[in-house]
Amino acid sequence: MQAEISHFVLIAAALCAVFLSLPTLLGSKSRAPLFVNLWKPALGITFAGLTFALIMLIWAFLTNDFSIAYVANNSNTKLDPVYKISAVWGSHEGSMLLWVWTITVWASLFAVFSRDDELFKSRVLGILLGVTGLICLFLIFTSNPFERLLPLVPPEGKDLNPILQDIGMILHPPMLFLGYAGTVLCFAFGLGALMEGKVRPESLRGLTTISVIAWLFLTAGNVLGSWWAYNELGWGGWWFWDPVENASFMPWLTATALLHSLAVTEKRGCFKIWTVLLALITFSLSLLGTFLVRSGVLTSVHAFATDPQRGLFILGLLVLVIGGSLLLFAWRAPKVGTGGAFELFSREAMLLVNNVLLVVAMLAVLLGTLYPLFIDALNAGKISVGPPYFDSVFGPIMVPVILLMGIGPLVRWKDAKISDIVKRTAWCFIAAVILGAATPLIKGWSTWLFVGLTLSWWVLFTFIESLRENIRNFKGNFFGKIFKLSRSWWGMMIAHLGVAVSIVGIGMVMTYSLERDVTMTPGHEVNVGSYDFKFEDVKRGIRGPNYIADEGVFKVTENGKEVATLTPQKRKYFSSQMPMTEAAISSSITGDVYVSMGDQTVDGAWVVRAYDKPFVTWIWWGTLIMSLGAFIAMLDKRYRTRRRARSA
Numbered sequence: 001m002q003a004e005i006s007h008f009v010l011i012a013a014a015l016c017a018v019f020l021s022l023p024t025l026l027g028s029k030s031r032a033p034l035f036v037n038l039w040k041p042a043l044g045i046t047f048a049g050l051t052f053a054l055i056m057l058i059w060a061f062l063t064n065d066f067s068i069a070y071v072a073n074n075s076n077t078k079l080d081p082v083y084k085i086s087a088v089w090g091s092h093e094g095s096m097l098l099w100v101w102t103i104t105v106w107a108s109l110f111a112v113f114s115r116d117d118e119l120f121k122s123r124v125l126g127i128l129l130g131v132t133g134l135i136c137l138f139l140i141f142t143s144n145p146f147e148r149l150l151p152l153v154p155p156e157g158k159d160l161n162p163i164l165q166d167i168g169m170i171l172h173p174p175m176l177f178l179g180y181a182g183t184v185l186c187f188a189f190g191l192g193a194l195m196e197g198k199v200r201p202e203s204l205r206g207l208t209t210i211s212v213i214a215w216l217f218l219t220a221g222n223v224l225g226s227w228w229a230y231n232e233l234g235w236g237g238w239w240f241w242d243p244v245e246n247a248s249f250m251p252w253l254t255a256t257a258l259l260h261s262l263a264v265t266e267k268r269g270c271f272k273i274w275t276v277l278l279a280l281i282t283f284s285l286s287l288l289g290t291f292l293v294r295s296g297v298l299t300s301v302h303a304f305a306t307d308p309q310r311g312l313f314i315l316g317l318l319v320l321v322i323g324g325s326l327l328l329f330a331w332r333a334p335k336v337g338t339g340g341a342f343e344l345f346s347r348e349a350m351l352l353v354n355n356v357l358l359v360v361a362m363l364a365v366l367l368g369t370l371y372p373l374f375i376d377a378l379n380a381g382k383i384s385v386g387p388p389y390f391d392s393v394f395g396p397i398m399v400p401v402i403l404l405m406g407i408g409p410l411v412r413w414k415d416a417k418i419s420d421i422v423k424r425t426a427w428c429f430i431a432a433v434i435l436g437a438a439t440p441l442i443k444g445w446s447t448w449l450f451v452g453l454t455l456s457w458w459v460l461f462t463f464i465e466s467l468r469e470n471i472r473n474f475k476g477n478f479f480g481k482i483f484k485l486s487r488s489w490w491g492m493m494i495a496h497l498g499v500a501v502s503i504v505g506i507g508m509v510m511t512y513s514l515e516r517d518v519t520m521t522p523g524h525e526v527n528v529g530s531y532d533f534k535f536e537d538v539k540r541g542i543r544g545p546n547y548i549a550d551e552g553v554f555k556v557t558e559n560g561k562e563v564a565t566l567t568p569q570k571r572k573y574f575s576s577q578m579p580m581t582e583a584a585i586s587s588s589i590t591g592d593v594y595v596s597m598g599d600q601t602v603d604g605a606w607v608v609r610a611y612d613k614p615f616v617t618w619i620w621w622g623t624l625i626m627s628l629g630a631f632i633a634m635l636d637k638r639y640r641t642r643r644r645a646r647s648a
Contacts, residue, residue: 002056002059002060002065003056003060003065003067003068003146003148004146005056006052006053006056006057006146007053007140007144007146009049009052009053010049010050010053010097010136010139010140010146011140012045012049013045013046013048013049013050013053013136014133014136014137014139014140015133016042016045016046016049016133017042017046017129017130017132017133017136018129018130018133018134018136018137019133020038020039020041020042020129021042021126021127021129021130021133022126022130023035023038024036024038024039024042024122024125024126024129025122025123025126025127025130027122027126029195031119035122036118036119036122037118037122038122039111039121039122039125039126039129040111042129043104043107043108043111043125043128043129046104046129046132046133047104047105047107047108050097050100050101050104050136051101051104053097053101053145053146054088054097054098054101056146057070057088057094057097057145057146058085058088060146061074061075061084061085061087061088062081062084062085064077064157066149066153066154066155066156066157067148067149067150067153068145068146068147068148068149069147069148069149070091070093070094070145070146070147071157072149072153072154072157072158073091073157073158074087074090074091074094074157074158074159074160074161075087075157075159075160076156076157076158076159076160076546076575077156077157078159078545078546078574078575079157079159079160079165079545079546080165080545080546082170083160083164083165083169083170085170086160086164086169086170087160087164089173089174089177090160090161090164090169092143092310093139093143093144093145094145095173095177096135096138096139096143096145097139097145098173098174098177099135099177099180099181099290100132100135100136100139102174102177102178102180102181103128103131103132103135103181103184103185104132105178105181106128106178106181106182106184106185106210107125107128107129107132107185110124110125110128110185110206110210111125114206115202115206116200116202116203116206117200117202120192120196120200120203123191123192123195123196124185124188124189124192125188127187127188127191127192128184128185128188131184131187131188131321134317134320134321135317138310138313138314138317141313142310142313143310156575157575158575158576159546159573159574159575159576161578162547162571162573162576162578162580163232163233163580166228166231166232167228168224168225168227168228168229168231168232169228171224172221172224172225172228173221175217175218175220175221175224176217176218176221176222176225176248177221178214178217178221179214179215179216179217179218179219179220179221179251179252179255180218180251180286180289180290181214182210182211182213182214182215182217182218183214183218183251183255183279183282183283183286184283184286185210185214186207186210186211186214186255186258186279186282186283187279187280187282187283187284187325189203189206189207189210189279190275190276190277190279190280190325191280191325191328193276193336194276194328194329194332194333194336195328195332197332197335197336198335198336198337199265199272199275199276199336201266201269204262204265204266205266207262207275207279208259208262208263208266209634211255211258211259211262211279212259212491212630212633212634213630213634214255215252215255215256215258215259215630216627216630216631216634218248218251218252218255219252219623219626219627219630220623220627221248222248222249222252222623223619223620223623223624223627225245225248226238226239226245226619226620227620230616231583231585232582232583233581234581234582234583234596234598234609235596235609236513236515236583236594236596236609236611236613238509238616238619240387241368241386241387241390243292243369244289244292244293246365246366246368246369247285247288247289247292247293247369248289249365250285250288250289250362250365250366250369251282251283251285251286251289253358253359253361253362253365254278254281254282254285254358254359254362255282256358257278257354257355257358257359258275258278258279258282260351260354260355260358261274261275261278261351261355262275263351264347264348264351264352267413268342268348268413268414270341270342270348271348271351271352271355272336272337273333273336273337274352274355276329276333276336277329277333278355278359280322280325280326280329281359283321284318284321284322284325285362285366287314287317287318287321287322288318288322290314291311291314291315291318292369342413342414342415343414343415343416345411345415345416345417345418346411346412346413346414346415346416347408347409347411347412347413347414347416348413348414350404350407350408350411351408353400353404354401354404354405354408357397357398357400357401357404358401360397361394361397361398361401364390364393364394364397365390365394368385368389368390368393369385371383371385372384372385395448399451399455402455402458402459402499402503403455403458405459405462405496405499406425406428406458406459406461406462406463406496407421407425407462409462409463409466409492409493409496410424410425410462410465410466410469424465424469425462425465427461428458428461428462428464428465429458431457431461432454432455432457432458432461433454435453435454435457436450436451436452436453436454436455436456436457437450437453437454439453439508440453440511443512444511444512446507446511448507448510448511449507449508449510449511452503452504452506452507453503453504453507455500455503456500456501456503456504456507457500459496459497459499459500460497460500463493463496463497466493467482467485467493470485470489471484471485486636486637487632487633487635487636487637488633488636490629490632490633491629491630491631491632491633491634491635491636492629492633493629494625494626494628494629494632495625495626495629495630495633496629497625497629498622498623498624498625498626498627498628498629499622499626500622501618501621501622501625502618502619502621502622502623502626503622504615504618504622505615505616505617505618505619505620505621505622506619508591508614508615508616508618509591509613509614509615509616509619512612512614513611513612513613513614513616514528514529514611514612515528515609515610515611515612516528516609516610517607517608517609518607518608518610519601519605519606519607519608520535520605520606520608521535521604521605521606522535522536522537522538523535523536526608526610528610528611528612529612530558530559530612531556531557531558531563531593531610531612532556532557532558533554533555533556533593533595533608533610534554534555534556534557535552535553535554535606535608536553536554536555537552537553538550538551538552538553538606539551539552539553542569544571546573546574546575547571547572547573547574547580548571548572548574549569549570549571549572549582550569550570550597550600551567551568551569551570552567552568552569552570552595552597552606552608553565553566553567554566554567554568554584554595554610556586556593556595563586563593564586564593566584566585566586566593566595567584568581568582568583568584568595568596568597569581569582569584569597570582570597570598570599570600579599581596581597581598582596583595583596584596587617588617589617590614590615591612591613591614591615591616591617592611592612592613592616592617593610593611593612593613594609594610594611594612594613595608595609595610595611596608596609597609
């Protein structure tokens with residue numbers, strides 16, 4: 001009965017959102033008080049209904065209700081309770097329910113904390129209700145998470161995919177969904193501005209805060225996905241340009257451009273059209289990613305579903321949302337206006353070039369992702385576009401982006417002198433080139449590593465120069481001066497430093513990473529770089545909650561000194577009998593040593609992969625620093641002062 005009630009509540013939430021979104025939008029136009037405030041009961045009912053449905057689905061997993069097909073396909077009585085909860089979003093139906101619920105969370109927070117004009121708030125929330133309703137209809141008609149398996153209820157579930165039984169599964173999808181849901185709110189802001197024919201200055205602060213938070217979640221989601229794949233899949237890779245990886249990366253690129261565009265719009269009143277367009281594009285890419293992951297048009301270890309019916313529904317939603325919003329943009333954009341003028345060499349110009357490059361980078365990734373699908377659709381054969389294309393195209397585009405990252409904060413608004421910037425940054429460039437060449441010259445030359453390290457040093461030195469410039473007019477000692485700088489400035493610069501740290505990690509691991517694939521028996525030893533991996537023993541029959549494992553014991557030494565003892569496992573899960581490789585990793589600030597065990601050969605030896613991954617952890621530390629920067633920027637007082645003033 002619980003499943004039927006939950007399904008009924010889900011239907012009620014969908015109908016409420018769909019049928020009350022249009023009157024809410026019309027009310028914002030007609031200014032009729034009844035309709036203007038219609039979003040309040042509509043959002044309340046929708047949020048409560050989706051919250052109830054999500055809680056009931058979690059309860060079904062915790063109580064092993066295998067009469068529900070979704071639970072039976074993704075859980076098991078022996079599954080750890082923590083993974084039973086994460087299994088809620090471990091497949092298609094539950095993940096969609098989580099996503100649409102996060103949209104109502106964003107909408108509710110906006111409704112509570114926004115100090116925008118009531119008419120604009122009504123317009124934004126009407127759009128959010130419409131999007132929520134459409135996704136709910138998708139759930140009801142194609143992806144019911146409460147579908148019953150009656151009367152033949154299985155005594156045991158099929159279990160959660162072993163790959164998903166990891167902490168990465170607990171954290172990665174919710175982070176991404178919170179980011180995607182944030183892009184929906186940005187989209188609603190953009191459509192609201194187009195409908196009104198102007199970008200309200202008082203709304204920009206709220207949109208900036210929303211964009212920063214959404215970007216933070218997108219960043220965290222992408223980095224957790226990368227870290228999860230690196231740790232769990234056993235192949236030692238951190239990014240493979242998989243189509244589904246690309247699907248989450250593209251909105252991040254345009255969200256980054258949106259943040260830079262908002263900085264100019266808020267500060268100088270420029271880039272209004274850019275800001276609106278980027279808000280629309282970012283959500284459109286999030287929706288495109290949903291189509292790619294769930295339609296069955298591509299094959300990926302990350303894909304959730306392969307149902308063409310679902311794909312057609314999402315495709316229709318894509319056409320409606322993206323097509324409709326772009327048509328509205330073409331019609332109403334001239335009314336929004338471009339904003340103030342600026343010179344060819346100014347901070348505005350630098351940020352404009354930066355945004356164009358980020359959009360071009362996104363288009364390059366989009367082309368590489370969709371081109372094989374177009375070729376297949378034309379029956380022209382099957383091709384794959386892999387890392388060589390993306391590395392050769394994406395990398396060169398990002399070089400000028402990083403250069404501008406260093407120059408931008410030093411250039412004055414509206415008008416600046418090239419000679420002044422050259423004079424101030426000459427030492428930064430010379431020092432960056434010298435230090436950037438040092439490591440490749442010592443360890444082995446690589447042009448791309450030289451470029452990457454030079455860019456990293458460039459970001460650091462220009463940060464120092466920008467800090468010196470910004471504190472010059474403050475009184476007091478050095479530490480007193482730096483605390484007078486705004487949190488938004490610190491957030492921006494810390495995020496830039498995070499990029500530099502990640503670049504170091506990417507460059508070092510791509511250039512100097514070493515690996516050996518060998519067959520070994522206990523007592524044998526293999527050398528990888530400066531490390532020796534000795535296969536000491538195999539412990540058999542180690543039991544986990546829902547698996548049994550063979551565990552290898554490897555002693556890792558460097559120059560005769562023990563570095564780590566690693567214990568990778570080869571697991572077999574009881575319900576599915578699926579074998580799973582569990583890698584063992586020892587991390588340090590200078591890199592990782594990494595061992596994974598494959599299958600056992602007929603002669604009793606084990607297939608072993610041993611890796612030396614120098615500075616690979618810097619990739620994730622850099623992205624965490626970027627996220628910290630976003631969090632600090634979000635705390636800037638200018639996003640709170642006005643709120644206090646309004647509520648006083």
